[in-house]
Amino acid sequence: MSIKSNLQQVRSSLRNNVELVAVSKYHTIEAVQEAYDAGQRVFGESREQELRIKHDTLPKDIMWHFIGHMQTNKVKYIAPYIAMIEAVDSFKLIKEIEKQAAKNNRTIDILLELHLAQEESKSGMLPDECLAMLEEGEWRNMPHVRIRGIMMMASNTDDEQLIKSEFLRAKELFDVIKQRYFADDEAFSIRSYGMSGDYLLAQECGSNHVRVGSRIFSE
Numbered sequence: 001m002s003i004k005s006n007l008q009q010v011r012s013s014l015r016n017n018v019e020l021v022a023v024s025k026y027h028t029i030e031a032v033q034e035a036y037d038a039g040q041r042v043f044g045e046s047r048e049q050e051l052r053i054k055h056d057t058l059p060k061d062i063m064w065h066f067i068g069h070m071q072t073n074k075v076k077y078i079a080p081y082i083a084m085i086e087a088v089d090s091f092k093l094i095k096e097i098e099k100q101a102a103k104n105n106r107t108i109d110i111l112l113e114l115h116l117a118q119e120e121s122k123s124g125m126l127p128d129e130c131l132a133m134l135e136e137g138e139w140r141n142m143p144h145v146r147i148r149g150i151m152m153m154a155s156n157t158d159d160e161q162l163i164k165s166e167f168l169r170a171k172e173l174f175d176v177i178k179q180r181y182f183a184d185d186e187a188f189s190i191r192s193y194g195m196s197g198d199y200l201l202a203q204e205c206g207s208n209h210v211r212v213g214s215r216i217f218s219e
């Protein structure tokens with residue numbers, strides 16, 4: 001199977017309103033170019049250095065999403081060009097993104113990463129933590145940051161019922177946050193969950209933004 005046919009297959013199984021982020025981390029420049037040539041424009045990376053090399057080398061109309069854990073001190077490197085930072089897990093990080101985006105005269109889209117999985121190791125804000133931050137309200141004074149929605153990673157398990165319950169919980173929390181804080185903001189619309197193993201289940205559970213890597217780039 002080629003990258004092109006993998007992409008076509010994944011795309012054809014997604015509804016029109018679902019954005020596909022091709023997760024190209026650990027894959028070569030050539031592989032990304034092949035996906036680009038097949039029409040893909042949104043790519044996800046999780047390491048700043050790898051992303052920098054790809055950004056410098058590949059076509060400039062690619063929209064890069066940073067999907068990994070973002071360290072505060074690395075924001076300045078990606079701020080000039082990043083389209084979206086998906087895994088925002090603290091108010092401290094939002095403040096730094098605001099600062100660096102302002103310096104670059106840009107507005108940067110972000111997603112709030114929620115910790116809903118059972119594993120301790122997973123990152124993200126606990127729901128109460130996230131709601132408390134939104135309630136506090138200081139994020140409203142950050143004109144260079146645009147909160148576009150939520151992101152989460154399900155537990156790493158074969159238990160489909162558990163994954164499903166986490167996805168549904170993500171959808172529920174999105175709805176609560178939307179209603180309480182973003183009811184009049186059309187831009188707050190993204191529910192980012194679902195990866196190679198579970199993106200169809202995620203779609204069934206209300207995801208409109210899936211991050212698919214190995215299913216596209218590996219045999």
Ligand SMILES: *Cc1c(COP(=O)(O)O)cnc(C)c1O
Nearest residue numbers: 023067195196211212213214215
């Ligand atoms: C690697 C990664 C993905 C894609 O995983 P695959 O199983 O290769 O599709 C999605 N989201 C995040 C946050 C990742 O780090």
